[in-house]
Amino acid sequence: MQRDTAIFNLIEEERIRQTEGLELIASENYVSPQVMEAQGSVLTNKYAEGYPSKRYYGGCEVVDKVEELARSRASELFNADYVNVQPHSGSQANAAIYLACLKPGDKIMGFDLSHGGHLTHGSPVNFSGKTYQTSFYGVERESGLLNYTHIREKALLEEPRLIICGASAYSRDIDYEQFRSIADEVGALLLADISHPSGLIAKGILNDPLPFCDMVTTTTHKTLRGPRGGMILMGQDFDNPLGLKTLKGDIRPMSSLLDGAVFPGIQGGPLEHVIAAKAVAFGEALTDDYLHYMVQVQANAQRLAKGLMNKGYEIVSGGTDNHMMLIDLRNKGINGKEAEFALGSIHITANKNMVPFDDKSPFVTSGIRLGTPAVTTRGLKEKDMDIIADLIDEALMHRANERQLAELKKQVVAMMADRPLFV
Numbered sequence: 001m002q003r004d005t006a007i008f009n010l011i012e013e014e015r016i017r018q019t020e021g022l023e024l025i026a027s028e029n030y031v032s033p034q035v036m037e038a039q040g041s042v043l044t045n046k047y048a049e050g051y052p053s054k055r056y057y058g059g060c061e062v063v064d065k066v067e068e069l070a071r072s073r074a075s076e077l078f079n080a081d082y083v084n085v086q087p088h089s090g091s092q093a094n095a096a097i098y099l100a101c102l103k104p105g106d107k108i109m110g111f112d113l114s115h116g117g118h119l120t121h122g123s124p125v126n127f128s129g130k131t132y133q134t135s136f137y138g139v140e141r142e143s144g145l146l147n148y149t150h151i152r153e154k155a156l157l158e159e160p161r162l163i164i165c166g167a168s169a170y171s172r173d174i175d176y177e178q179f180r181s182i183a184d185e186v187g188a189l190l191l192a193d194i195s196h197p198s199g200l201i202a203k204g205i206l207n208d209p210l211p212f213c214d215m216v217t218t219t220t221h222k223t224l225r226g227p228r229g230g231m232i233l234m235g236q237d238f239d240n241p242l243g244l245k246t247l248k249g250d251i252r253p254m255s256s257l258l259d260g261a262v263f264p265g266i267q268g269g270p271l272e273h274v275i276a277a278k279a280v281a282f283g284e285a286l287t288d289d290y291l292h293y294m295v296q297v298q299a300n301a302q303r304l305a306k307g308l309m310n311k312g313y314e315i316v317s318g319g320t321d322n323h324m325m326l327i328d329l330r331n332k333g334i335n336g337k338e339a340e341f342a343l344g345s346i347h348i349t350a351n352k353n354m355v356p357f358d359d360k361s362p363f364v365t366s367g368i369r370l371g372t373p374a375v376t377t378r379g380l381k382e383k384d385m386d387i388i389a390d391l392i393d394e395a396l397m398h399r400a401n402e403r404q405l406a407e408l409k410k411q412v413v414a415m416m417a418d419r420p421l422f423v
Helices: 005-020 033-039 061-078 090-101 127-131 148-158 176-186 198-202 254-266 272-285 288-310 336-344 373-377 382-397 402-416
Strands: 082-084 107-111 133-137 162-165 189-193 215-219 230-234 324-328 351-353 367-371
Touching: 005 402, 033 272, 061 082, 061 198, 061 230, 061 272, 082 254, 090 127, 090 162, 090 189, 090 215, 090 230, 090 254, 107 148, 133 148, 148 176, 162 176, 176 189, 198 288, 230 254, 272 288, 288 324, 288 373, 288 382, 336 351, 336 367, 336 382, 382 402
Parallel strands: 107 133, 107 162, 162 189, 189 215
Antiparallel strands: 082 230, 215 230, 324 367, 351 367
8 A cells, every 4th residue: 555645744743843842721731652552552443232131243352451451540530430532522521411411492501712621612603502491600800710609609509400610721720619519509510621631630630529519520631631532520420410210210320321312312332542542641641750750741831821910921820739820921011823823833832722811802812821731741840940931922022023932942853853753
C-alpha cells in the first residue's frame, strides 16, 4: 500500500510544532509513548457495542478484559463504586447524565460560561441550553471567587432539578460539601464536572467530589494525561430519581440508567483502542511518579501566576489553587485575540478566553487562559516559570515589533530544544 505522504507530512509538521513550542493551553497535555501505542493498536479494528459480557457482537473476549481493566484502574484511582469508561468525550459524558436524570424542559443550574463554566453546563448555544431550562451562578466581581451564599440564594429561587459544579476556567478549589448542602436544600441532584482538575483530585491535592456529588464526569486528557475521551464516576450507586423499574418491578439503580444513557442512549460502539489507552493512563496515574508530577503542576501554576502578577497582570481571583489561571488583560490595553496571536508568533500556545463581566465578544475576549500540565510533562520547574512569565510579558508588550518577536521565538525554541515530549 502506498504511503499517504500528504497526511504524514502534516503529522510531522505538528510533531515539530509541539516539540519546539511552549504549550500553555490548560486543557492540553502530552501522553506517554505507551498511551499512544495502545491508542494506535489493533483494538481500533474491533466493534464492541454493549458492555463486558453483554455485547451485541462476537469476538469480544479480549476487549472485555481491556474495558474491565480500565474500569478497575479508574475505580481504584478515584475510589469510585461505579465507572463508565465508554464516553467519547467529556461533553458526551455530561449528555449521558442529563439523559439519565432529566426530562426535556427540566431546570438545571450551572456555572456561567463567561465566568469559567463549560458549554455543556447550560450554555444557550449548546444542547444543554436548548433542551433544558437553564439558570446560572457566577463569581463575584470584586474577588473573582464563587460565593456559596449567593449560589444558595439562586438555587432557592430557581429550584433546579440538577446543579452542575465544576469549571473550565476557574483557578480555585471548589467546596463540593457546600454544593451538596445547597442541592439537598432544594431537592436537586448534584453533578461535578472535574474534567480539568481530575488528576489533582485523584491524588488528593484538591477537594474530592465523590463523597458529596451524586455523579462525577471527567475527560481523560488534560491533567489525567491520557487519550482524549470521557468518563462517568459515582462514589456510590443509588436508586434512580425517575423511579424507573426493571421488568421484575424492582427500581433500577442509577448505574443501570447511566450505562443505558451512554449506550444505546447517545453512542454506538465504544472506541476500545481509546479505552485501552485510558487504562494505560490510569495505571500511570496510580504511581508515585504521577503524584510528584501533579504536585509540580500545581507548584508551576502558582509560580507562573505570581510571576505575572508581579508584572502587573490581573489574575482572576488573585491566584490559583490548581493547574490554570485566567488573566484579565484589560488593564494592559490588549484583548485576548491579540494576546493569543502575539504569543503564538513566538511559539507559545495559549487560548483567548472570556473573563467574568467581559465587555468583548467571545471571538475577541478580554483575557487569556494559561495552564501548566503540558510544560510540566516536558520537565519544566518553578525557575522555568519565571522565564516564561518574562517571555509572555515581552511578547505582549512588544507585539508590534516583529524583530523583537523573532528574537523571543528563538529563545523559546532554544529553551525547549533539550526537553523531550515526555519525561
